[in-house]
Each structure stands twice: as C-alpha cells, then as structure tokens.
Amino acid sequence: MRIELQNLTVALAFAAAGFGTSALLAGYSFFPSPFWPPAGIALAAALLSGNRAWPGIFAGAFFVNWRLFGLPLPLATAISLVNVATPVLGALLVRWTTRSKQPFFRLRHVVCFIVFGALVPACLAASTGVALAVASGLVPPQGIDSAWWRWTLSEAGGIFLLGPTLILWCSVRRRQRQPGNFWEAFTVAAATLSFAVAVFLGIRASVHPFEGLPYLLFAPVLWLTVRCSLQAATALLSAVALIAIGGTLLGLGPFHLLGSTQPLLNVGLLLVVLGTSTLAMGALVSERRAAEEKLRRMNETLERRVARRTEELHYRATRDGLTGMANRAYFFERGEAMLAEAHDTGRPLGALLIDVDGLKVINDSYGHHMGDSAISRVAGACRAVLRKDDLGGRIGGDEFAALLPDTDEAGARGVSARIAEALRSASTEGLEVGASIGVAVSESSDGGLDALLRRADAAMYAEKQSRSGGGR
Numbered sequence: 001m002r003i004e005l006q007n008l009t010v011a012l013a014f015a016a017a018g019f020g021t022s023a024l025l026a027g028y029s030f031f032p033s034p035f036w037p038p039a040g041i042a043l044a045a046a047l048l049s050g051n052r053a054w055p056g057i058f059a060g061a062f063f064v065n066w067r068l069f070g071l072p073l074p075l076a077t078a079i080s081l082v083n084v085a086t087p088v089l090g091a092l093l094v095r096w097t098t099r100s101k102q103p104f105f106r107l108r109h110v111v112c113f114i115v116f117g118a119l120v121p122a123c124l125a126a127s128t129g130v131a132l133a134v135a136s137g138l139v140p141p142q143g144i145d146s147a148w149w150r151w152t153l154s155e156a157g158g159i160f161l162l163g164p165t166l167i168l169w170c171s172v173r174r175r176q177r178q179p180g181n182f183w184e185a186f187t188v189a190a191a192t193l194s195f196a197v198a199v200f201l202g203i204r205a206s207v208h209p210f211e212g213l214p215y216l217l218f219a220p221v222l223w224l225t226v227r228c229s230l231q232a233a234t235a236l237l238s239a240v241a242l243i244a245i246g247g248t249l250l251g252l253g254p255f256h257l258l259g260s261t262q263p264l265l266n267v268g269l270l271l272v273v274l275g276t277s278t279l280a281m282g283a284l285v286s287e288r289r290a291a292e293e294k295l296r297r298m299n300e301t302l303e304r305r306v307a308r309r310t311e312e313l314h315y316r317a318t319r320d321g322l323t324g325m326a327n328r329a330y331f332f333e334r335g336e337a338m339l340a341e342a343h344d345t346g347r348p349l350g351a352l353l354i355d356v357d358g359l360k361v362i363n364d365s366y367g368h369h370m371g372d373s374a375i376s377r378v379a380g381a382c383r384a385v386l387r388k389d390d391l392g393g394r395i396g397g398d399e400f401a402a403l404l405p406d407t408d409e410a411g412a413r414g415v416s417a418r419i420a421e422a423l424r425s426a427s428t429e430g431l432e433v434g435a436s437i438g439v440a441v442s443e444s445s446d447g448g449l450d451a452l453l454r455r456a457d458a459a460m461y462a463e464k465q466s467r468s469g470g471g472r
C-alpha cells in the first residue's frame with residue numbers, strides 16, 4: 001500500500017509539475033521547457049524509493065507526453081520509458097558512488113550527484129529523446145543540435161535546481177533539522193524572495209537600474225546554508241530559480257539589459273553557480289560539523305579515560321595492594337585530619353591497632369601465600385565490622401590500624417571484640433588466624449596521630465604479651 005501511495009504521489013507530482021511548467025511557460029517556444037521540474041521529481045523519487053518508483057514516474061511522464069504535449073501514442077510511450085530509465089539509472093549511479101540517499105553532506109557526494117544524478121541522466125535523456133523525436137519527424141535534422149542542448153539543459157536544470165530540495169525535505173528526519181533557527185531562516189527567505197520577485201518580476205527590463213543586482217542573491221542563500229540548514233537553502237534556491245526563469249521568460253528582469261540574445265543563458269549561469277556554491281558550501285559545513293562532532297566524541301572518550309586512569313592511580317597511591325585498605329601514607333594523611341576534627345568538635349576518636357598473631361610461623365610453615373591469605377582475612381574482618389565513616393588501613397607488614405570517629409573507649413572495645421569475633425568465625429580448618437588488638441582514645445594533649453597510635457600499640461603489645469606470655 002505504501003509503495004502504491006508513493007507511486008501515485010510521484011505520478012501526480014510529475015504530471016502537476018509538467019502541467020504547471022508548461023502552462024507557466026506556454027508563450028515560450030522551447031520544448032519541453034527551459035527548466036523542467038519533473039526531471040527533479042523523477043530523480044528524487046528514484047533516489048529515495050529505488051527501483052520501486054518507476055511505475056509512478058512512467059505514469060506521470062506518459063500523461064505529460066501523451067495528453068499535455070499531444071505526442072503520438074508510440075512516441076509518448078517511448079519517451080516516457082526514457083523518462084523512467086534515465087532517472088533510475090542516475091539514482092543507481094549516485095547510490096553506487098556515494099552509498100547515500102542524501103548525497104549532499106560530503107563534497108565528493110555533491111560532485112557525484114551533479115555528474116551522475118544530473119548531467120549523465122540529462123545527456124542520456126536528451127540523446128535518446130531527440131533521436132526518437134527526429135525518427136518520428138517531430139524534430140527536423142537541422143534542429144538536432146539546438147533540441148539536444150535545450151533538452152539537456154532543461155533536464156539537468158530541473159534535477160539540479162529541484163532535486164536536492166525534494167530529496168532533503170522528503171528524507172531528512174525532523175530531528176536532524178535545526179528548529180532553533182526557524183525565525184532566522186524565515187526572515188532571510190522572505191526577504192530574499194521579495195527581492196527576487198522585485199528584481200525578476202517587478203521591474204521591466206527597459207527600466208531596470210542595474211544588471212548585476214541578482215548577484216546579491218548569493219549572500220542570503222549562502223547565509224541560510226551556513227547558519228540554518230541546507231534544506232532551507234535549497235528550497236530557497238528552487239523558489240528563486242522559478243521566479244528568475246519565469247520573470248526572464250516574460251521579458252522582465254535585469255538580464256534583458258545586457259542586450260544579450262540569450263538572457264535565459266545568463267539566468268541559467270547564475271542559477272548553476274548559485275546552486276553549485278550552495279551545495280558545495282552545504283557539504284563543507286556538514287563535513288566540518290561532522291569533524292567537530294567526532295572531535296567532541298573523541299574528547300569525551302579521552303576525558304573518561306583520563307578520569308578512569310586518575311581514579312586508578314589515586315587508588316594505587318592510596319591503597320594497599322594486597323588488602324585494598326588504606327596504605328600507611330593515606331591512613332596517616334586522613335587520620336591526621338580526623339584527629340584534628342575530633343579536637344575541634346571535642347568528640348572522642350577511637351583508635352585500634354591490630355597485629356596478626358604468628359604470621360612468621362604461618363609463612364614458615366605453610367608458605368607466603370598462606371601468610372597473604374591470613375593478612376587478607378584480618379582485612380576482611382576489619383571491613384566487615386568498620387562503619388562507613390571509620391578509617392581502616394594496613395600500616396605495616398602484619399599491622400593494621402583503625403580510627404573510629406565519635407567513639408569512646410567502651411565503643412572502641414566493642415569494635416575490637418567484634419573484629420576478633422569476625423576473625424574467629426572466618427577461621428577455617430587448617431588455618432587459624434588470630435590478632436592482638438590494642439585500643440586507645442584521643443586525648444586533647446595528643447599532638448598528632450603518632451601519639452594516639454603509640455598508646456594503641458602499647459595496649460596491643462600488652463594484650464599480645466598477656467595472650468602469649470612471651471615477647472613480641
């Protein structure tokens with residue numbers, strides 16, 4: 001259903017554009033017309049829908065060739081087949097060379113679109129179409145040259161000046177547009193269209209003040225391309241093309257001032273240069289935006305890596321490798337701050353000094369890996385018992401310390417008992433790990449953490465002696 005609807009839309013658009021263009025340019029003797037928008041519609045349909053668009057293109061082309069131009073049925077059919085084959089081939093070439101349905105966001109894609117999407121199909125259509133017209137006696141042999149040129153230019157002009165607008169407006173999704181610039185785009189477009197209408201339709205050629213006025217159109221079209229969107233710029237370009245061609249054909253506008261016998265050629269030249277600049281500028285802007293986006297993403301990745309690495313380095317600098325607890329330096333750094341705070345607030349700071357019992361024997365009897373596992377077990381018991389605000393650290397080979405904010409001696413003894421209990425319940429058959437724990441509480445006379453830990457150490461030593469009945 002979707003495909004049928006698409007084909008119906010394409011057929012109606014093709015026929016309506018053909019009808020409108022012919023009606024608008026009826027007084028002009030060109031065949032089919034000096035600017036042939038249906039070619040742009042056909043290319044856009046073929047590019048966006050692929051091969052599935054051909055029935056719609058054929059139906060629209062057949063209506064135009066048979067009913068509008070009144071060609072005999074066989075010739076109308078043959079030319080309609082050409083009208084289908086050339087955009088389908090052009091679209092295939094564009095998609096093959098750019099791998100894109102919107103070949104306007106890279107400079108290389110723009111070149112491919114102009115060459116394979118506009119020039120190649122236009123030349124092929126003109127060559128085959130003129131050959132058919134000559135064979136049917138519609139174009140005399142001496143008119144081949146001029147018919148070929150007119151056909152090529154009108155076909156290429158239709159694709160070049162309308163194709164990008166249709167392709168961009170029909171395919172670029174809403175979120176890719178830049179709604180923030182709507183009023184800017186609207187103002188610039190309205191001013192430009194008013195200017196184009198005044199220059200090309202409002203002033204008779206004989207009283208035109210200045211033949212170079214149309215070149216001012218470059219500024220707003222490029223403005224839209226850079227500041228707003230390529231979609232807006234190409235739409236404006238299509239509208240300006242219609243106005244400029246229509247006005248010039250009606251004998252209005254500045255290009256008649258030049259006294260040239262071919263004012264349309266000047267319009268065509270202006271539009272081609274304007275269109276090429278717009279597409280090239282649009283591609284450059286989009287390439288730059290893509291590069292900026294890539295750079296932004298790379299920056300983000302780099303920042304994340306640096307943050308991760310910094311965190312890792314901080315961890316390594318502050319943690320003990322075996323147990324993950326604070327290392328000696330970090331324990332003292334944070335411990336001094338905790339002691340200072342305890343002094344400031346007048347609240348007690350409990351301190352524990354924990355020494356693994358008989359680690360040397362464990363090492364000697366079972367090997368160092370068992371010694372390591374004994375140390376880890378003590379660390380695990382500490383971690384299981386200590387609160388979030390407490391600070392635990394490994395301050396020596398088999399020595400741990402803990403600081404307990406807002407904890408008096410009774411509280412500290414409770415923590416010490418819980419650690420000893422945790423250690424006992426973690427003991428497994430074959431490896432029993434014990435620890436001697438000394439307790440102390442901060443005093444206002446403590447000049448630094450050393451003094452507090454010395455008291456805890458003395459208490460631990462006393463406990464170790466009382467438990468083993470021997471020396472350290």
Ligand SMILES: Nc1nc2c(ncn2[C@@H]2O[C@H](COP(=O)(O)OP(=O)(O)OP(=O)(O)O)[C@@H](O)[C@H]2O)c(=O)[nH]1
Nearest residue numbers: 355356357358359360361363368371372397398472
């Ligand atoms: N496996 C292992 N052993 C360590 C580590 N750090 C220190 N040691 C060892 O721990 C032992 C500590 O010996 P001591 O100070 O005599 O202590 P102990 O053997 O536990 O005896 P007491 O403290 O009196 O109970 C030494 O043999 C050190 O080599 C470590 O990271 N891993």
